[in-house]
Amino acid sequence: MGHHSKTILSFASMLAAAVGVVMIFGHGYPRTPPDWHVWLSRGLIAFGVAGLATVMWLMLRRDRAPDFLRQMVRDPFECAGLYFLARFEDDHGISRLAIVFQNRYSRPCIPTIHLVPHEVRWRLEPLEFAADGGECGTFRRALHIPEDLRGREITFEIRGKNHYPDGHGRMLLFRDGLVVGQWSQAALNTITVAAAMTGHIHIAESAKVSMRLPNESHAFDSIEHPDAIESIWLPGADPAR
Numbered sequence: 676m677g678h679h680s681k682t683i684l685s686f687a688s689m690l691a692a693a694v695g696v697v698m699i700f701g702h703g704y705p706r707t708p709p710d711w712h713v714w715l716s717r718g719l720i721a722f723g724v725a726g727l728a729t730v731m732w733l734m735l736r737r738d739r740a741p742d743f744l745r746q747m748v749r750d751p752f753e754c755a756g757l758y759f760l761a762r763f764e765d766d767h768g769i770s771r772l773a774i775v776f777q778n779r780y781s782r783p784c785i786p787t788i789h790l791v792p793h794e795v796r797w798r799l800e801p802l803e804f805a806a807d808g809g810e811c812g813t814f815r816r817a818l819h820i821p822e823d824l825r826g827r828e829i830t831f832e833i834r835g836k837n838h839y840p841d842g843h844g845r846m847l848l849f850r851d852g853l854v855v856g857q858w859s860q861a862a863l864n865t866i867t868v869a870a871a872m873t874g875h876i877h878i879a880e881s882a883k884v885s886m887r888l889p890n891e892s893h894a895f896d897s898i899e900h901p902d903a904i905e906s907i908w909l910p911g912a913d914p915a916r
Contacts, residue, residue: 688726694719740847740910743811744777752882753779753852755837757786757806763886768893769900770818774802777811781844781910786837793830793883797821804902809847809910817900820892833882847910855882 696716744751744758751758759776778784787803797820804814836857 688723690723693723696720738848738850739845740809741811741908742777742848742850743908744775744852745850747775751777751852752833752884753854754786754788754835755857756780756839756843757784757835757837758848758852759786759788761788761790761831761833761884761886763888764815765889765891766817768891769895770820770889770892771815772799772802772818774804774814775812776806776814777848778806778809779848780839780846781808782839782841783807784837784839786835788833788835790831790833792824793832795824795829797824804904807906807909808844810906811908812904812906814902814904816902817895817897818892819894820888822892824888825892826888826890828885828887830883830885833884853882 694716742758744760748760751760753759756779757776758779759774762773762775764771764773772790774788776786783805785803785805787801789801790799792799799818802814802816806812833855834857835855
């Protein structure tokens with residue numbers, strides 16, 4: 676159950692319980708034999724209590740795997756079952772965009788993450804990779820950063836999509852992340868044209884993150900510096916690793 680669903684259930688449960696209590700005391704209680712007011716109020720109160728108990732259980736149940744990203748940040752981003760956070764790294768002058776991720780489910784997924792710089796002329800290609808069930812790891816891509824952007828703090832709009840070819844399997848991590856929205860291919864094409872024509876874009880109601888870019892960004896050979904995934908943890912491995 677997502678964050679918004681939990682909020683709606685909590686509100687509906689509290690409202691039902693409050694209406695039930697008001698109906699009991701508003702029409703006099705107890706009544707013998709109970710009339711429909713009494714039965715309705717009892718039903719509303721029971722629904723309210725059950726709903727709040729369900730929300731509490733959903734919030735407090737223990738994860739089936741270590742939540743590594745919440746050891747790094749309070750609330751990671753989430754793309755349809757994949758926790759992640761983004762950061763830039765300087766590897767001896769080679770700039771890399773790193774996506775630290777963890778799959779919330781027990782089966783593999785194929786996420787695609789889009790980071791679009793806010794109000795600057797710079798387009799990043801979508802980041803697509805594969806994550807095993809429950810895997811925590813880091814995906815890295817070498818990038819050449821334009822000279823006028825080096826060392827600057829840039830805000831990025833974040834969207835993405837995620838696909839589970841064999842289904843989700845069991846949920847391993849129960850808390851929701853900061854959900855990012857999705858872009859269709861038509862929207863991406865529009866964004867590319869807008870960026871080329873205006874030099875900047877703005878996308879409303881999307882997740883954002885501000886990151887400082889490395890001060891150096893040397894030229895590199897893409898064959899020598901391909902995309903790479905470093906696996907940090909898999910189910911069945913030592914949780915302390």
